[in-house]
Amino acid sequence: MSADTKVTVIPELRSDDNGDRFLADCLQAKRRLVVAGCAPNTQYKLFRDAFAAQGMDVRADMVPLDIRNMSTEEAVGKLATALHATGLV
Numbered sequence: 001m002s003a004d005t006k007v008t009v010i011p012e013l014r015s016d017d018n019g020d021r022f023l024a025d026c027l028q029a030k031r032r033l034v035v036a037g038c039a040p041n042t043q044y045k046l047f048r049d050a051f052a053a054q055g056m057d058v059r060a061d062m063v064p065l066d067i068r069n070m071s072t073e074e075a076v077g078k079l080a081t082a083l084h085a086t087g088l089v
Contacts, residue, residue: 023047027054032088033062036079040064063088 026033027050035043043064051058063086067075083089 020050023050024053027051027056030054030056031061032086034065034079034082034086034088035062036065036067036075038068039066 035047037043043062044058047062048058051061063082065078065082067078070078080089
């Protein structure tokens, strides 16, 4: 990874107000965000307002990854593949 690449892991991003504030802080940078979690359609619904509040388009600026029922190794592999495919690393 390059020195300017930021990777953050936070469990249960949507679970409470702290998740909302964390997401708002991340989006202030106006960079694409990779979110690994539940089904992509659910992620779009969960996060669209936060992206819109920052003037961003959730469908263009978020890369949703479905990592349900994966081992840690599988999830990390999927994340690495997505980061490389999108040019974020």
